[in-house]
Amino acid sequence: MNNQGNLLTVTPSPHLHSSNSIPAAMRDVIIALIPAFIASVYFFRISAVLVVATCIVTAVVCEMVAQKLMKRDVTVNDYSAVITGLLLALTLPATVPLWVAAIGAAVSIIIGKQLFGGLGNNIFNPALIGRAFLLASWPVATTGWVTPIDGVSTATPLGIIKESLGSELPGLTDMFIGNISGCLGETSALALLLGALYLIYKKHIDWRIPTGYLATVFVITAVVGMTKGQGLTYPVFHLFAGGLMLGAFFMATDWVTTPVTKKGRVVFGIGCGLITVLIRLKGGYPEGVCYSILLMNTLAPLIDRYTKDRVFGGGKSHA
8 A cells, every 4th residue: 555545446347358248249249140041042042031030030139028017128139139039030940930930039039038038048959949839839841941942842861761752862073062952051061161160260269169069979970870881971961951050050059058067068069969860860750950959948057067076175174
């Protein structure tokens, strides 16, 4: 202490400051999803634009109305509602009725997010809650697949295998680029990988969850593929097919609903992979990404509990 006052300034936390913020991080996620959105518009034309616009507008409006009714601060400017709407839209087919898409977005925001207390309090990925609700309520409307560009009704690659339809499977190159039937954001693995690399570069997602997820799916399907005499084609097919890339990089890595420990994230990714393969190969539904992530969301707190670092020096002192 001197004549000019105290040398020690006591202030509450936080004491570390960063230029990063929730809106800035959310904007980066939107930027990362732009390649997938562009690919969806290229392959599915105006239908993709309408579905995406419907989901985003509905999500933003529902968030604003819900927060006003619950007497909370309106936080639509943080872009989290935009991301929820966009992610939901990317899990829907181009043929989905717009009113169904709107209901899904409303469920995502109101039930999946706001009823839990808003951003940071939800225990499930909101977009996947909306997707699961639509699939249970309107299964036909949410599984109406068409081929890219010409819009002819067809089955997805996973559906062809699951139902043993006898149709010719698309080549791996078409699956990588996105020239296959499927949901808007699930067809182009290339577009999703570009966005994922951007998020990893910006340090918004941890590599452990998607690596554990994709590696688990690859290893198990590789073993199954060897028993079928299909070699590496079979596991690579499963990596590119369905919503695996979208789920692994953009939904399983959700900051709120996944473990915070490093070990826990590996366990979470492996768990998602196991459930996805189990549903795809043994379940009655050809895809398992949505339900695998939701199921693992419920286990995230338990995973954190058993994978947290041991604290030393916290025991009772002995006289």
